[in-house]
Amino acid sequence: MIRKLMNSKALVILSALFCCALWGISTPIVKIGYAYVDESHVPSLLLWVGLQFIVSGMLTIGIYSIISKRFVFPQKESVKGVVIVSVLQTVLQYALLYIGLSQTTSVKGAVLKSTDVFFVALIASFVFKTEKLTAKKLISCIIGFLGIIIMNLNGLSFNINPVGDGLVLLGVISYSFSVIMTKLFAQKENPIILSGYQMGLGGVVLLLIGVIFDGKFNFVGMLPVFICLSLIYAVSYTLWTVLLKNNPASSVTIYSFMTPVFGVIFSSLLLSEASGVATVNLIIALLLVCVGIILWGYEKKPNSNEK
Numbered sequence: 001m002i003r004k005l006m007n008s009k010a011l012v013i014l015s016a017l018f019c020c021a022l023w024g025i026s027t028p029i030v031k032i033g034y035a036y037v038d039e040s041h042v043p044s045l046l047l048w049v050g051l052q053f054i055v056s057g058m059l060t061i062g063i064y065s066i067i068s069k070r071f072v073f074p075q076k077e078s079v080k081g082v083v084i085v086s087v088l089q090t091v092l093q094y095a096l097l098y099i100g101l102s103q104t105t106s107v108k109g110a111v112l113k114s115t116d117v118f119f120v121a122l123i124a125s126f127v128f129k130t131e132k133l134t135a136k137k138l139i140s141c142i143i144g145f146l147g148i149i150i151m152n153l154n155g156l157s158f159n160i161n162p163v164g165d166g167l168v169l170l171g172v173i174s175y176s177f178s179v180i181m182t183k184l185f186a187q188k189e190n191p192i193i194l195s196g197y198q199m200g201l202g203g204v205v206l207l208l209i210g211v212i213f214d215g216k217f218n219f220v221g222m223l224p225v226f227i228c229l230s231l232i233y234a235v236s237y238t239l240w241t242v243l244l245k246n247n248p249a250s251s252v253t254i255y256s257f258m259t260p261v262f263g264v265i266f267s268s269l270l271l272s273e274a275s276g277v278a279t280v281n282l283i284i285a286l287l288l289v290c291v292g293i294i295l296w297g298y299e300k301k302p303n304s305n306e307k
Contacts, residue, residue: 009297012247015239016255022236024262026229028270033225037217045098047210048217050203052226053090056234057200064192072193081185082197089178089237090202095209096171103164110260112168114148117141117257119176121250128180131248140296144257147288151264151281179249186245195241199233254296257289 037044065071074082101109118141125133186194209215219226243252264282 012243012252013255013297015243016252017258019236019240019243020255020258021262022232023259024264025266025270026232027263028267029225029228029232031267031271033222033229036222036225040102041215042099042102043210043213043215044217045102045210045215046095046206046213047215048222048226049094049098050206050208050210052230052233053094053199053203054207055203055226055230056237057196057198057203059230059234060192060196060199060238064196072190074189074193074197078185078189078194081181081189082194082201085178085182085185085194086198086202086205088174088181090199091205092174093171093178094202094206096167096174100164100167100169100171104161104168108152108161108165109168110263111148111152112165113172114145114257114260115169116172116176116179117144117250117253119173120179120253123176123180124249128184130180130183131250137250137296140254140292142292143295144254144289144292147285147292148257148260150288151260151285153281176253179244179253182241183244183249186241191241191245192238195238196234199237251296254293257292261286261289 033048037048039045061072097109097113104112121131121133121137121141124131182194240252261282
């Protein structure tokens with residue numbers, strides 16, 4: 001049933017954009033949550049995100065267990081895959097991103113995180129050799145990335161911060177590897193089970209790090225934010241894993257260019273602070289991102305006269 005649905009190109013596009021919209025809206029929600037935690041204290045941030053991923057994992061597994069009318073577990077041979085994806089996608093990505101973003105600007109962070117599309121295409125092509133890197137794919141990535149740069153042009157500094165920028169980039173690379181590993185392991189494991197357990201395991205590791213290094217936050221004040229983000233992560237990562245299982249990795253991650261666009265739009269709606277992005281820049285960025293995505297998915301129809 002899921003495989004048939006995921007073979008519908010329109011549904012794949014809508015599902016991928018829905019995931020990007022969820023990650024986009026998570027940005028202003030996280031900023032709202034900063035009022036209840038010391039954002040300069042990394043262990044407190046890791047404690048916060050660790051608890052959220054534990055709840056997200058429990059929600060995913062719990063709901064799927066109810067649907068399946070039994071408590072679901074990963075297959076014995078899939079435990080290794082759960083651990084690997086958890087380390088790459090949840091533990092390393094979020095630890096590196098949160099520490100890195102505390103040392104660099106949010107503008108540069110958005111631009112750097114958008115490079116995951118390039119890394120996934122390169123890793124899939126040259127490391128795992130599961131896809132072919134074509135000129136069309138490369139041009140699509142460049143057009144989309146140009147859109148993100150234009151959107152962030154106001155205030156974008158090209159001065160390199162080796163610590164902040166470097167850690168964010170390492171987090172992006174870790175996530176990019178996790179995308180390919182998720183696709184590989186999801187071929188032999190139910191993607192919902194894989195997603196739920198990797199989130200839960202990663203959350204436990206981050207939680208332990210936060211507790212050991214005396215992390216803390218105002219849980220009562222944070223509760224509405226906590227519930228929203230836990231639901232967002234549960235739905236988005238589970239759906240993203242299903243998409244990766246049934247489609248080429250880079251053809252899914254190309255839609256990631258829309259995440260910062262959604263982030264800017266939702267931030268302007270939910271936050272009182274100025275977005276810092278001119279309307280003209282946002283429109284041009286959206287057009288370029290759409291052109292890049294359309295070019296990526298464009299396939300020349302065979303000539304009817306050709307045999």
